[in-house]
Amino acid sequence: MRVILAKSARFCVQTLVLPSPDCPVCSSKFGHRAARGDQPRGQESPRRRACGSVGARARPSQSAASWPWPGAAILGARTWLGCGLLLHCALAGLAASPRGSSSRDKDRSVTVSNSVPMPVGGKGSRTSCSPSTPQKVPNRLINEKSPYLLQHAYNPVDWYPWGQEAFDKARKENKPIFLSVGYSTCHWCHMMEEESFQNEEISRLLNEDFVSVKVDREERPDVDKTYMTFIQATSSGGGWPMNVWLTPNLQPFVGGTYFPPEDGLIRIGFRTLLLRIREQWKQNKNTLLENSQRVTTALLARSEISTGDRQLPPSAATMNSRCFQQLDESYDEEYGGFAESPKFPTPVILSFLFSYWLGHRLTQDGSRAQQMALHTLKMMANGGIRDHVGQGFHRYSTDRQWHIPHFEKMLYDQAQLAVAYSQAFQISGDEFYSDVARGILQYVARNLAHRSGGFCSAEDADSPPARGMRPKEGAFYVWTVKEIQQLLPEPVLGATEPLTSGQLLIKHYGLTETGNISPSQDPKGELQGQNVLTVRYSLELTAARFGLDVDAVRTLLNSGLEKLLQARKHRPKPHPDSKMLAAWNGLMVSGFAVTGAVLGLERLINYATSGAKFLKRHMFDVASGRLMRTCYAGSGGTVEHSNPPCWGFLEDYAFVVRGLLDLYEASQESSWLEWALRLQDTQDRLFWDSQGGGYFCSEAERGASLPLRLKDDQDGSEPSANSVSAHNLLRLHGFTGHKDWMDKCVCLLTAFSQRMRRVPVALPEMVRALSAHQQTLKQVLILANGDPSSFLSRQLPFLNTLRRLEDRATAYVCENQACSMPITEPCELRKLLHQ
Numbered sequence: 026m027r028v029i030l031a032k033s034a035r036f037c038v039q040t041l042v043l044p045s046p047d048c049p050v051c052s053s054k055f056g057h058r059a060a061r062g063d064q065p066r067g068q069e070s071p072r073r074r075a076c077g078s079v080g081a082r083a084r085p086s087q088s089a090a091s092w093p094w095p096g097a098a099i100l101g102a103r104t105w106l107g108c109g110l111l112l113h114c115a116l117a118g119l120a121a122s123p124r125g126s127s128s129r130d131k132d133r134s135v136t137v138s139n140s141v142p143m144p145v146g147g148k149g150s151r152t153s154c155s156p157s158t159p160q161k162v163p164n165r166l167i168n169e170k171s172p173y174l175l176q177h178a179y180n181p182v183d184w185y186p187w188g189q190e191a192f193d194k195a196r197k198e199n200k201p202i203f204l205s206v207g208y209s210t211c212h213w214c215h216m217m218e219e220e221s222f223q224n225e226e227i228s229r230l231l232n233e234d235f236v237s238v239k240v241d242r243e244e245r246p247d248v249d250k251t252y253m254t255f256i257q258a259t260s261s262g263g264g265w266p267m268n269v270w271l272t273p274n275l276q277p278f279v280g281g282t283y284f285p286p287e288d289g290l291i292r293i294g295f296r297t298l299l300l301r302i303r304e305q306w307k308q309n310k311n312t313l314l315e316n317s318q319r320v321t322t323a324l325l326a327r328s329e330i331s332t333g334d335r336q337l338p339p340s341a342a343t344m345n346s347r348c349f350q351q352l353d354e355s356y357d358e359e360y361g362g363f364a365e366s367p368k369f370p371t372p373v374i375l376s377f378l379f380s381y382w383l384g385h386r387l388t389q390d391g392s393r394a395q396q397m398a399l400h401t402l403k404m405m406a407n408g409g410i411r412d413h414v415g416q417g418f419h420r421y422s423t424d425r426q427w428h429i430p431h432f433e434k435m436l437y438d439q440a441q442l443a444v445a446y447s448q449a450f451q452i453s454g455d456e457f458y459s460d461v462a463r464g465i466l467q468y469v470a471r472n473l474a475h476r477s478g479g480f481c482s483a484e485d486a487d488s489p490p491a492r493g494m495r496p497k498e499g500a501f502y503v504w505t506v507k508e509i510q511q512l513l514p515e516p517v518l519g520a521t522e523p524l525t526s527g528q529l530l531i532k533h534y535g536l537t538e539t540g541n542i543s544p545s546q547d548p549k550g551e552l553q554g555q556n557v558l559t560v561r562y563s564l565e566l567t568a569a570r571f572g573l574d575v576d577a578v579r580t581l582l583n584s585g586l587e588k589l590l591q592a593r594k595h596r597p598k599p600h601p602d603s604k605m606l607a608a609w610n611g612l613m614v615s616g617f618a619v620t621g622a623v624l625g626l627e628r629l630i631n632y633a634t635s636g637a638k639f640l641k642r643h644m645f646d647v648a649s650g651r652l653m654r655t656c657y658a659g660s661g662g663t664v665e666h667s668n669p670p671c672w673g674f675l676e677d678y679a680f681v682v683r684g685l686l687d688l689y690e691a692s693q694e695s696s697w698l699e700w701a702l703r704l705q706d707t708q709d710r711l712f713w714d715s716q717g718g719g720y721f722c723s724e725a726e727r728g729a730s731l732p733l734r735l736k737d738d739q740d741g742s743e744p745s746a747n748s749v750s751a752h753n754l755l756r757l758h759g760f761t762g763h764k765d766w767m768d769k770c771v772c773l774l775t776a777f778s779q780r781m782r783r784v785p786v787a788l789p790e791m792v793r794a795l796s797a798h799q800q801t802l803k804q805v806l807i808l809a810n811g812d813p814s815s816f817l818s819r820q821l822p823f824l825n826t827l828r829r830l831e832d833r834a835t836a837y838v839c840e841n842q843a844c845s846m847p848i849t850e851p852c853e854l855r856k857l858l859h860q
Contacts, residue, residue, distance in 0.1 A: 166239060170657045170667045172602050173209035173241040177218060181228035184239045187248055192730065195236040195273040201306050202271040203235040206242050206249050209602040210433040210485040212498050213283045214266045220286040221295045227286060230296065234303045235270075242267075243482060243606060244655055246674055247723040251733045254324055256280045270302055276732050278317040321732045330736045330776050331717030338774035339782055341799040344792045348785035349381050349394060360426050361401030367431070368422040370405060372441035373740040373748075377789035379448050380796065395452065402449050406461045407560035412502060413534065414558065414589045417468030418442055419502075420486070428559050429546045432486035432499040432599075437743050439469050440612035447623040462620050466629060469613065474632070475605065476662035478639030480613045482606055485599040492597055501599050503555035504589070506531055506538050512592050513585050521572035529571065529578070530585040535561035603658035607644045607677035610636055612743075614684030622691040630691050637688055637697060640681060646670075650707045652677045675722045675737075676746040678708035682753045686760075695816040698760060705757055708750070709769070718776035719747050738780050740790040747773060751794035759804060761820040762842065770798060803858065804839045 167178040169186055177184055185191035195202050205222075207214035221227045231237045242249035242265065249267070255277040256263040269280040279302060284295040305313060352374060355363045362368040378398035385391030405411060408427025410419050418438050419430035446462035449455070473481045487496040513527030535541055536556040547553065562570070568578045614636040621629030643664045644653045652673035659665040685701035688694070712720040719736050737745045754770035757763070774795050781788050781795070808829045818824045823842050829835045830847050836854050837844040848854045 171241040180222045182222050182237050183232045184237050187240045191238050200236050203237045204269045206240045207266040208243050210483040211265050212486045217266050227296050230299045251731045272317050276317040276321045278313050332775045335775050339778045341796040344781050344785045348792050351786040361404040366425045372445045373744050373790045375445045380793045409557035409559040416464035434484045436482050436609045437612050439465050440616035443616040444619045447620040475658050477664050478635035479605040480610050482602040482604045484601050488599040489597045497551040506536050526585050533567045534558040605656050607652050608680040611680035611684035615687040618687040618691040633688050675712045675720050679746040679749040686756050718772040739787050744790040748790035801840050806837045808835045
């Protein structure tokens, strides 16, 4: 057994174990330690991670029988693919590079050279071509619509998009496939492109010995989830860029996330890795193929989700209690959230806590759940993860304090957080939360809304500090003290000491002359002297510090932030991902509809209506009743589609149906309910597993070439489509009384019962659906100017027996289609609902 062990004072201990068939230790079995995070904790730099790392993945320890190849021993810190690579016996020589741990090597995992050329030319490129730069020849990705694929269209790598042409080439030439998956706003995807995919020598290796395939994970979530399952099963985490080597039959045998171009002190280099895989493919191909088949067989067994011999789902009370206890144990009392670092917003957890509080209002645990959710939301809103100047939230925080974010902004985060802050306002009555919700939607309307009514996917983390400069992470969002002082020089009247507006803002938001970003959070030194705005003091404390009125301080700070926003408009903007996804647009329809209904703001509901109209006009095929997955912002406000179209996945249907139901409840326009019913029928036809229960993530025909057809079993940054579908089925049953949808909901919950029992915190949204199913739900019907021939009345004939009293708006509280006596006074309705 050969062991490469590297230690660093700044980074976690990395252990790369390469099994050998004649080693007694290697012949033993091995398993994974259960983990919620995606990386080892400790001294690792918070920025040295893969983009959008697959965090909060609660997995039980795997048994020895899970692993199809002769086992490997994991020594010291757990091996994870973001820092290295776990290889089985057939690849024993892969990392035996004589340079692997040489002290002479510059550690490129710590400092990245700036000498690597940037991508040039072409739509979607991150920089423009200077006059002296030789004209580059595009590869076949130039014909794609995805902004991410277009960013690689001028790489010297002979990229193929995912498709039969690439697969046929690999089989004909008997070459392994190199699959690289990412997305256009991913910082570490940019880094690997600049360092490796622009590198002529590395590109030559890829072109000669591999068939290279590039995939936008947001276009093809089925491809992403399939191979991320392999990454997570053979390591303790995952993230993007995701790089996997496949057999010509698309079965994985080696994988990882970000690799530096050359060997470093604690990481194998990408060039070395390619050479070793090439060597092993030539010398031990049959062993590789056999092991790959065993891996695939094991993953199929591990990923199976089925009702089995179970007839009913587990107890909601038990699952609720266990889920709450698991969250309580990991809760950060001081800063909120549920991990040390990195910290993700995870709105699904906050929604669960609010629901738990609702069912346990009079208990200590109920109060605790409410406090955990509200405190987390407040700390997030005060932290640097929130853009205090332009509003909206960044992807995640690299530290425990929510201070220094990973700066990309994702549409799905904005959509879910708008709902979470609206719920917080409903529960607490504190306008702090409603102000945050409004700010999120203001950002979306300004920066991500498209003229067609749809919403673009994201904004990049990187942008040039000034025009013509190399993009740097966070450049658009950070400030120096000098900039603030120059922009806000006005004296503040009435203060107890000489004070300018700039000094007031600097104090309140914790800016310093040397910058408030620690070197450990800026390993490349790109943010020296810069500051991320984060609320350090309450308005009351800031006002008291300078002897000012609280309202005056609020006005001065808001005025100062507005001036910063106007100044920031002159900076080079982060690259937007102009791709529009049905799923995320469905979430955004919910965000606007729910917040508009809670805050009583018709203009927000109008945004939701425009979003739903966009989905029906541009992402729905009337003839087949199917949704499309993607469309793209074209020139002049037009909308473009790929040819052939990219059809929708399960999450597209589930999230759009949820959005339509939320919009129906906010607007009372029955056409949205009717369309939701039609889409649910299509979802059932395309994705339902009639044998095992639950929904597959992809259609059977579309996923035929992939080794796995999965059912997503985790509520993470986005809720699982099966969790959302469980809620949708319950709501649709309530609106229509159709028994088939209730039966499907029960079957779905039963299929996922083993997963919920094992790790309920992995499925908090599904646990909420389980609670809703096992409770007797109350429906409130308010008759104003009701139409007995309306769509809802046709679905629920018992509604025609209800009447208004004295020509007044009249409410009924119904359970199982049995209704209370008519109610015309709000206080009586409130009393009945609290019984």
